[in-house]
Amino acid sequence: xxxxxxxxxxxxxxxxxxxxxxxxxxxxxxxxxxxxxxxxxxxxxxxxxxxxxxxxxxxxxxxxxxxxxxxxxxxxxxxxxxxxxxxxxxxxxxxxxxxxxxxxxxxxxxxxxxxxxxxxxxxxxxxxxxxxxxxxxxxxxxxxxxxxxxxxxxxxxxxxxxxxxxxxxxxxxxxx
Amino acid sequence: xxxxxxxxxxxxxxxxxxxxxxxxxxxxxxxxxxxxxxxxxxxxxxxxxxxxxxxxxxxxxxxxxxxxxxxxxxxxxxxxxxxxxxxxxxxxxxxxxxxxxxxxxxxxxxxxxxxxxxxxxxxxxxxxxxxxxxxxxxxxxxxxxxxxxxxxxxxxxxxxxxxxxxxxxxxxxxxxxxxxxxxxxxxxxxxxxxxxxxxxxxxxxxxxxxxxxxxxxxxxxxxxxxxxxxxxxxxxxxxxxxxxxxxxxxxxxxxxxxxxxxxxxxxxxxxxxxxxxxxxxxxxxxxxxxxxxxxxxxxxxxxxxxxxxxxxxxxxxxxxxxxxxxxxxxxxxxxxxxxxxxxxxxxxxxxxxxxxxxxxxxxxxxxxxx
Numbered sequence: 155x156x157x158x159x160x161x162x163x164x165x166x167x168x169x170x171x172x173x174x175x176x177x178x179x180x181x182x183x184x185x186x187x188x189x190x191x192x193x194x195x196x197x198x199x200x201x202x203x204x205x206x207x208x209x210x211x212x213x214x215x216x217x218x219x220x221x222x223x224x225x226x227x228x229x230x231x232x233x234x235x236x237x238x239x240x241x242x243x244x245x246x247x248x249x250x251x252x253x254x255x256x257x258x259x260x261x262x263x264x265x266x267x268x269x270x271x272x273x274x275x276x277x278x279x280x281x282x283x284x285x286x287x288x289x290x291x292x293x294x295x296x297x298x299x300x301x302x303x304x305x306x307x308x309x310x311x312x313x314x315x316x317x318x319x320x321x322x323x324x325x326x327x328x329x330x
Numbered sequence: 331x332x333x334x335x336x337x338x339x340x341x342x343x344x345x346x347x348x349x350x351x352x353x354x355x356x357x358x359x360x361x362x363x364x365x366x367x368x369x370x371x372x373x374x375x376x377x378x379x380x381x382x383x384x385x386x387x388x389x390x391x392x393x394x395x396x397x398x399x400x401x402x403x404x405x406x407x408x409x410x411x412x413x414x415x416x417x418x419x420x421x422x423x424x425x426x427x428x429x430x431x432x433x434x435x436x437x438x439x440x441x442x443x444x445x446x447x448x449x450x451x452x453x454x455x456x457x458x459x460x461x462x463x464x465x466x467x468x469x470x471x472x473x474x475x476x477x478x479x480x481x482x483x484x485x486x487x488x489x490x491x492x493x494x495x496x497x498x499x500x501x502x503x504x505x506x507x508x509x510x511x512x513x514x515x516x517x518x519x520x521x522x523x524x525x526x527x528x529x530x531x532x533x534x535x536x537x538x539x540x541x542x543x544x545x546x547x548x549x550x551x552x553x554x555x556x557x558x559x560x561x562x563x564x565x566x567x568x569x570x571x572x573x574x575x576x577x578x579x580x581x582x583x584x585x586x587x588x589x590x591x592x593x594x595x596x597x598x599x600x601x602x603x604x605x606x607x608x609x610x611x612x613x614x615x616x617x618x619x620x621x622x623x624x625x626x627x628x629x630x631x632x633x634x635x636x637x638x639x640x641x642x643x644x645x646x647x648x649x650x651x652x653x654x655x656x657x658x659x660x661x662x663x664x665x666x667x668x669x670x671x672x673x674x675x676x677x678x679x680x681x682x683x684x685x686x687x688x689x690x691x692x693x694x695x696x697x698x699x700x
Contacts, residue, residue: 169408182395193379227492231524238528241461250374250381253361253391 159191159268181261188264189248195271200244202278207236209285213292213300222297228304235311242318243274249322257326267325274318281310332361334398338389340365341418350456350475351419351467358414360397365389369422371459376414383459385421392416417467423455423534426479428486436494438504444547446504448490450515450539454482454531462530478531485525486518486533493517494541504543505551511539653678653685 166174166187173179214229249267251259288303323329331337336359341352354364358374364384366372372384374392384390394414395401405411433445456462466472472481493514494502502510515536522533543551620629621644628639637644650659657668665672679686679693679700692699 176400178400179395182393189379189381227521231521234524234528238458238461238530241464241528241530242458245380245460245464247380247382247460252374252382253393255390256388 158194159188159265162187162191162194184261185259185264188261188268189250192248192264192268192271195268195275196243196246199271199275199278200240202275202282203236203240203243206278206282206285207233207240209289210236213289216292217300220295222295225297225300225304228301232304232308232311235308239311239315239318242315246318247322249325257328259326263325267321270321270325274314274321277314277317281307281314284310334361335359336361336363338363338365339416340367341370346420348474348476349420350424350478351417351473353467353473354416354418357396357411358392358394358416360394360401361391362394363389363391364416366418369420371419371421371456373417373419373459373463374414375417377412380460380463385459417463419456419459419462420475421456423453424475424479425451425453426475426482427451428483428490430487430490434491434494436498436504438498441504441547441550444504445544446494446507447542448487448494448539449542450486450490451537452482452486453534453537454479454526455534456530457527457532458530460530461528465529481529482526482531482533486522486536489518489521489525490514490539490541493521504547507541507543511541514541515539 170183170187174183210229210233214226214233217223217226217229249259249264251257284303284307288300288307291299291303320329339354339356339362345352358376364372364374366384366387366389368387370385370387372382372390373380374382374384376394392414395404395412396414401411427450429449430447433447436444436446438444466478466481470477470481472478494507497510497514497517507514518536518539519533522536526533542548621632621634622629623637623640623642623644625642626637626640628637630638630644634644636642651657652659652666652668652671654666654671655669657666659666677686677690677700678684679695679698681698682693682696684693684695686693686695686700690700
């Protein structure tokens with residue numbers, strides 16, 4: 155798997171290179187690059203969530219066309235849950251500590267944060283397989299199964315959200 | 331301001347009142363301090379990226395390269411000045427009100443199509459600063475709680491209608507709504523999560539839900555509940571109501587007086603009977619037989635006692651036979667105008683035709699009853 159951190163480091167422009175040699179700027183520059191790498195990774199995570207949401211929207215269209223209205227409410231809720239996750243992942247905090255903060259975030263923590271977000275990508279792929287099952291059941295108009303799959307995916311998405319929300323606490327080492 | 335240009339900022343109460351968010355009006359410099367209070371979240375952006383959501387109360391010293399020496403040098407060399415900003419959000423709950431602009435037609439089994447209106451209050455708060463900033467500040471540039479509430483309000487009304495529709499499918503009627511308001515509130519709350527989470531808003535509570543019925547339907551619902559208490563059917567109930575109204579009528583009148591003295595006990599049923607009769611379609615009048623005037627020959631109605639033309643009395647023109655001589659005898663005659671026999675004292679047996687006294691019960695000839 156591509157390590158975005160290395161790519162960001164390699165592609166530093168002239169000004170950034172100069173900054174990385176100036177005392178006081180060096181740490182700032184490295185941390186900023188790590189955050190950028192993490193932001194790019196989260197961007198991919200959000201894109202994958204958007205793709206999964208689109209697949210759910212296809213299921214919704216199919217159900218609407220076949221007038222299976224009783225499940226539309228539930229699948230609509232699931233789609234909204236994915237929209238929320240997209241926003242949460244896209245605009246998450248990037249691991250910042252101000253001057254004289256109680257808990258400081260160093261480069262090591264930012265690296266851990268990147269790796270944490272990378273693992274979230276793996277967690278997300280298990281949701282993808284469930285969505286595939288949901289699509290199949292929807293096409294076969296097996297409504298009982300569809301209902302159960304929606305509940306399962308909702309539950310997994312909620313787990314994903316919980317884990318993502320706790321990422322900084324885990325990385326900072328403040329999770330009790 | 332300090333020697334390096336840094337300051338300590340807080341969200342002033344004057345700016346806070348009806349605002350759910352507040353953007354610091356200055357580019358953040360190195361070591362600018364911000365105070366975050368218990369009911370606030372501060373979002374620190376640097377170069378457009380969210381660096382931190384600060385939700386613990388404290389004073390925070392922020393960093394940026396807008397530092398005293400480095401900042402001006404960078405700006406001089408490259409023309410670049412770092413953009414750093416802080417947006418405050420309120421953590422506390424806000425109260426909003428909702429109400430339906432248009433009535434909602436509810437198809438009820440008992441009352442038919444009933445127009446409902448829903449009103450109530452909701453409490454909300456920011457549940458996810460990330461989504462809230464993106465949806466309301468980034469996308470819509472909302473700053474006041476009123477603007478945010480406006481966005482929420484219409485969706486809550488839609489949710490109320492949606493819940494009512496589903497509950498109707500489960501058998502809820504308009505007469506049951508009042509006794510299920512708290513249940514409806516809970517269902518709305520549970521469904522609101524899916525609708526508002528993506529905005530970073532949590533609907534904390536729905537309260538004071540009131541679903542109003544049109545006046546006439548409300549009266550009918552009241553009537554029905556009164557009937558149930560009395561164990562009466564609708565007609566009995568209405569009869570009783572009519573009697574009560576009549577008794578309370580200050581202008582008196584026969585009905586009131588009758589009820590007052592107890593003479594109107596059966597009046598309800600009389601009224602009921604008359605109502606029933608009034609509702610029945612009157613039968614077509616049978617064709618009336620005409621009577622010919624024995625004097626002038628004019629045809630008169632059978633009910634007339636005197637001729638409409640000449641004024642002569644209209645009696646039956648049917649003559650009878652004298653039982654003695656067989657001559658025609660005018661109606662109501664006591665004696666035969668031909669033989670003078672007393673007609674009223676004699677009659678003829680219908681079976682054998684024998685002359686019998688008028689007082690006889692059986693014919694002395696054939697024995698048949700007369």
